[in-house]
Amino acid sequence: MAPADMIHTGPPLSAAQPATPPSSPNQLSPVTLNNVQQFIDMVKEVVVREIASTAPASKIECPDHQTSTQPITIQDLEKLFLKLIDTKSDSATEISQAPQPNSSQPKAVAQASLLAFKEVNEVWDIKAYKYTVVESPKPKEISGLGQYVFVVRGRVDKKSEQTTYYIDINSLTLRDALRNVLHDVAGISIKEEKLSVERNILYNFLPEIESCRNWNEIDPLDQTSHEHIQLLIDYIKSSYADTTQRLNVLLGSKEITYDLLWVLFKPNTLVYTTCEGTKKPRCIRYESGEAETTPNGLEYFHIKGNYVEFDGKVLGKVPVQTAILSFRGSKSISTLEAFPLLHHLTRETVQEELTECGRKFCSLVGVSHREYKGRAFQMEKGKAVEISVNSRIIVDPAMFQEVNPNYARPSVFKRSGSIDIWELMLNDDPSTQLDESTLKKSVDLDRLDAEDLLICSPTVLGFSLEDHLWLEFAVANISDISWNESIFNQLAIPPKSKTLIQALTTEHLMQEKICIFDDFVKGKGRGLNILLYGPPGVGKTMTAEALSELLRKALFTVSAANLSHDPATLDKQLAEIFELASHWNALLLLDEADAFLRQRSENHQHNTLVAVFLRKLEYFQGIMLLTTNRVRDFDHAIQSRIHIGISYQPLGYNTRKMIWDNFLTKTEGVVISYSAKELEHLATQNLNGRQWKPKKVRLIIDVSPQIKNTVRAANALANHSKTSLSITHIQTVLDIGKVFENDFKGTGRTDNMGAYF
Incomplete structure (x- = not known):
């Protein structure tokens, strides 16, 4: 800096220096001098009166030319001394509190004026019941932290005693840039005047922070702004140099270690996992995660996220959680209980399936009558109880919740060996009813983007019409009804x-x-x-x-x-x-x-x-x-x-013939050839029909069928003998049935009763 640009904050060099500095304790105020003079005059008067008390009575003038008519007592002197002492004390206080040009107080500094950062530590103060800065910096330096571009604050957890590092941003330019990068990250209050971000998150978003150097809101000629951003980038790279080196080696072999899981899960990442009840793939949006330990010492990485759900009234994003149990060494990413969708071995195929599932989920918003074939489940005491369903169903989340008000939708969970991760978080399971406490954001059905479709719920709540059960159904197994x-x-x-x-x-x-x-x-x-x-x-x-x-x-x-x-x-x-x-x-x-x-x-x-x-x-x-x-x-x-x-009479010959023909030609899974004469023979059998099950149409099967059961038994007999179904198999079943009929209603019943006599 040229001599002409230098700024001197002290007094001008040519000014005359005062004989006594303003802060000198030897200089007294005028008020103090006046009181001293009064004291001197009073002492003189006391002396004069003492002399007069021994002389003849006469008028004696005081030094101030006033005639004294009243005696001065010792009490008067005491009051005078007290007044002098109080005045001196007040005067000294005023002098010490007055701001002085040459005061030793620290000078005010501009915010983020120093192109540097500061590292401090925070620990839990039991007496103050809060986190306080200790050791470094010294007390006088605490108030000066604002001069740094950012402050690295290491907080020692009061329970685990593990240190978590936060970055307190003082630079306004850096703050605005980070707000642009972290605007949709959960848990960060970007609108606060002083932005504070966990250091690990900044490492997750290092590529985005580096791109801020080309941010269009930063003046290319503003060297200070670029220096502030570069300072943060350099610090992050330096702090995580070893982590970056390890991570590059692991990701090269598509593996990860337990202590680096936090690097794998970047906020807002799509996480792939499966639904425990239906075993179908699903995705959630990652929000945050941290390593935790159960009371019995089991370590796991606790993941919190959200997904799109419909409770019968509101379509919105609700919280969900899962966990990854701790493991030793490195592990293939695709074998984890949950991992980023980006690392799926068949990502494109899975992504297409999830997108289609999301579209189908949106079509089921409301009350729907559909066909279902596959596994469904219901939660009982924190466990998914599975049931095989082949029935028409009613998708109705609102009525499900009304009939089962205490039903808790499961979080994402998977079994790992003999340990059920669901048990780790059973007491912390959020309900998926979209109330004020769980609703993240209501969603307009028409405004769901491609990523929202990926995180739609893989199950819907409804009722199985055949099984008479309220269940959770896999969206992927639901289809439209083919009416006949x-x-x-x-x-x-x-x-x-x-x-x-x-x-x-x-x-x-x-x-x-x-x-x-x-x-x-x-x-x-x-x-x-x-x-x-x-x-x-x-x-x-x-x-x-x-x-x-x-x-x-x-x-x-x-x-x-x-x-x-x-x-x-x-x-x-x-x-x-x-x-x-x-x-x-x-x-x-x-x-x-x-x-x-x-x-x-x-x-x-x-x-x-x-x-x-x-x-x-x-x-x-x-x-x-x-x-x-x-x-x-x-x-x-x-x-x-x-x-x-409507009256129904016992089946006649023609009716039985039609029913036999329906069962043999239109029942799913039955393939048989027969002649007209063989069909006429079957129609002569005195059997009831019950109902047949046509292809592509699911009907509710009644109890104690005869013709239907005969066809089923004959088909099983043919499969067992590894031959095609024929009339011979049906006749075998009919012959066995006649024996049972004879014993149950005919002469066989009488013969059997005779055995008791």
Whole structure:
């Protein structure tokens, strides 16, 4: 710097120096001098009066030319001395507190004016109950930390005693640049005036920080800004030189060590793992992670992230967590319980699958009726209980949560050997209900980007119509329903009955919102109740299933045998059943409803059950089908609520022939060739049909089938003998069945009874 540019902060060299500096203790204020002069005058007066007390009485003038008329006592002197002392003390205080040009106080410095950084340490102060700076720097230097571009602060954890390093940014330019880089990193308050970032995170984002040197908001001619950024870059590179060297070697062989997991997981990285319940792939967005230890000493890397979920009301991002158990040495990245999607061996293929799964998940937002085939699960006591499902399902997260309010969705977890990682975090599992405490950010369905599709939930909550279970279903196993309306035409009932059923149900669906026909009481009598009665195995349940195909409605089947005989419990069960059927706009089938249709008598409990059922039935506004084996003792009140009754007779020759033909030609997994004569022979067998299962259509299988079971047993026999299914296999099963029939109902029963005598 040229001499003309030098700035001198002291007084001018040509100025006259004061004889006594302003801070000199020898210089007294005017107030102090006046008090001393008064003291001298007072002493003189005391002396004069003392002399006068020994002389004749006369007027004596004081030195200040005032005549004294009152004696001065010792108390007056004491007051004078005290006043002098107080005045001196106040004057000295004023002098010491007054700012002086040559004061020894430290001079003020500009923020981030020193192109350097400072390292300090923080430890937990038990007495102050906070983290405090110790050892370095000295107390006088603490207030001067602002002059550095940034301060490296090492905090010693009060429990683990491990040191975590933070970077406190003082440079405004560096702060703004880091805000641009870290704006979407969880856990960093970028809007605070003083930005503080964990040092490891800055290493994760070192490439982005290096690119800040070309940031368009920095003036290329602003040398100071570039120096501040370069200072941070140089420090990070120097501090992590060994880490970088180790990491390059490990990543070259696609491996990682436990202590370097934090380097592998960069904030906002897509993390690949699998769903424990369905074993399907999934992704989450990584937020943060840290090494932790369980109370029994088990070490693991705790990962926290988020994913897109729908709870029936809100589509949003919710928290999720997983863990990686500690391991020795290096380990292949793709074998970890969770790892960045970038390191997947078939990343492009998996990414396509996850994207398609995300699109399907978005299509299931709301209430959906779909087909499902695969494994589903439900959580019980923190464990995923799996079940194989081949059924039509209702996807309904909101109703799932209402029926199962205490159900906790699992975090991401995997088993590693004999240790269940889920157990590590069982007490810290977040609910995925999107309330204020868990909702990260509500999401507009139309604004989901490609990355959001990758982190959509791999499962949805719903109800299996065949298994009667609330489960979590893998999105990948859900498909659209292939409706088969032709099944209705194959029903073995009179054509007039089929026409009437079709007309009533179609008209009811058209008039649901108009409510032309109604009782006098609003809300009563709006339902359509159809009674199907006849012996077992003649097609009653098949009619309900075929009607479901024709109307393209879900069929919600309830067996009366599973309903309670306690009136209060029955009332709650029926209320829930009717609510679900209405909510899903489904056909309701009450199978084997004899107990609720029988005429009321002297049995008080039975009468109460009928009354409860009748009351609920009156207010149900959907389509309900009831099946029973008898109608002779129908309750009159129930009978008045039945809109139509369809009678089913035992199967005749032609009907059995049609059923045999349907089972042999349209049942999935059955391949057989037969002649017309062989089919006629099968039709002569006195068997009931129950229902057949056509290809691509899932029907609910009733109990105790005969024709269906015969075909199934014959097919198993053919598979066991490694031959194709033939009429010979079917005849073998029929012959064995005749023996059982004879023993159960025929002469064999009498012969067996004779053995007891």
